[in-house]
Amino acid sequence: MKRKIAIIGGGIVGASAAYYLSTLSGHEQLAVTLYDDGTGQATSAAAGIISPWLSKRRNKQWYQLAKDGASLLMQLAREANLATDVYAQTGTIITRTDPTDMSKLWELAKQRAAEDPDMGEIQQLTAEEVKEKIPLLSKGQPGVYVSGGARIDGAKFVDDLLTQASQVNLTVKHGKVTLDEAGHIVTPAGTKRFDQIIIAAGAWLPDLLAPLGMKVAVRPQKGQLIQLNVQDFQDYENMPVLMPEGERDVIPLGHGQLIVGATHDDEGKFDLSVTKEATQDLLGSAQRFVAGLTVDSIAEAKVGTRAYTEDHSPFFGRLPMHPKILVASGLGASGLTTGPLIGRLLAGTAIYGGKPDWSKYEKNLANYFS
Incomplete structure (x- = not known):
């Protein structure tokens, strides 16, 4: 039995x-x-970024779990033969505008890359080099590129x-x-x-x-993201994910689609309604990097509830x-x-x-x- x-x-x-x-x-x-x-x-309701290596979090147990989780996902994507619209190792770019902060980030990247080969290739990029890797951007910030980073459609x-x-x-x-x-x-x-x-x-x-x-x-936490219609760069269907300092994450999906998010609303809890305030927050973040976006560029908004501990x-x-x-x-x-x-x-x-x-x-x- x-x-x-x-x-x-x-x-x-x-x-x-x-x-x-x-x-x-x-x-x-x-x-x-x-x-x-x-x-x-x-x-x-999530489109996520798999790139834990340069996190600011000091919790060593969380980092070990996230690092091993990223490695497992690489293996799982191969074993389950996941399509690139499900999981794609596009690389990620984490930005810093202050030169001192950039120097610290780069030193951390070199240390972590030496410890974990799954992190892949790392590069220190100027703002212009970031725009070259993500051509839909009208504005770039200097950052660190991690080739092992990925995006995933939940x-x-x-x-x-x-x-x-x-x-x-x-x-x-x-x-x-x-x-x-x-x-x-x-x-x-x-x-x-x-x-x-x-x-x-x-x-x-x-x-x-x-x-x-x-x-x-x-405790529950509400999160919202938006998907936008943007210019389609047909030769760049797997652009890196951008994690800009002080802004919402920017996730190019290729084929003229871009996801921005997500928000963190402790008061919203289990409320699944799309709010004007969150939409404006997300759109404003997108507009600071991609010129020409308006409310009419929004194709879809998604809301979900995360679980957090203290x-x-x-x-x-x-x-x-x-x-x-x-x-x-x-x-x-x-x-x-x-x-x-x-x-x-x-x-x-x-x-x-x-x-x-x-x-x-x-x-x-x-x-x-x-």
Whole structure:
């Protein structure tokens, strides 16, 4: 008889867990069911940047998780044969306008590149050289180019992984589910029992665990981005992603499309409405780099809800009082970088059991529960 594993949440962690539950050794003995209602999912509204190496964050555990996550994504893109509109190693450019800050950034880049070959080639660029690499820019800033950086489309990434897993051992159920006091899954069709449950529900984790008498230190944050129609440079369909100092990220998609974002709205929480203020913020940031953009250039706006912890660190692992339940949350704005690795770690634990030591990636799980 096959072991039954459930996943609640079809975002970056849930979809990655489902994919690895269909590919890791032992997957032949599994029947996996994923539940997701799609409401407010951060991944489906995200177009992200995979470039953690020059982050200002001092959290060494987060950096190790993000660095290893970026490396895993390179491998996963090859294994899953992801198209370039899903994941593309375009390179990234991080800018600094102050010469002293630029010098510090360049020294950090050289140090990190020596430690991690996946970072690829690094170059120090003038403002004009940045414009040469991203010709749609009317204004450049000096920066550091990292060839290992990439862009990723969250919605397409998730759809691709779930499609591949569904051809092996995954069944996807659309709709909302809850837990009962015993930790079983309550669906519209009745209570379902599983051997293992992976809960990857982001900011909705506290509501799901409430019936178990548990409180989770996770808060929601609203994020919005916009997609713009811009000039199509047909010879530059894979331009680097721009991470300008003090501005929103600029993500060229090629084919005359550009994404700018995303905002960070702690007050918005679960509000999924597109706001005029956020749209103006994003458009203003784009206009400072690309001439001729107007409100009419906006093709689409997307909104999602991220999950944050007070220390801005993700957590994941097996619940001590409920050993059949594995959880993950608190990924924040770096979820597209760290989520696939977290999903793989949870999938491996669900298959092989045990209590792996993930202390190099995270603080003790007990820090986030009461």
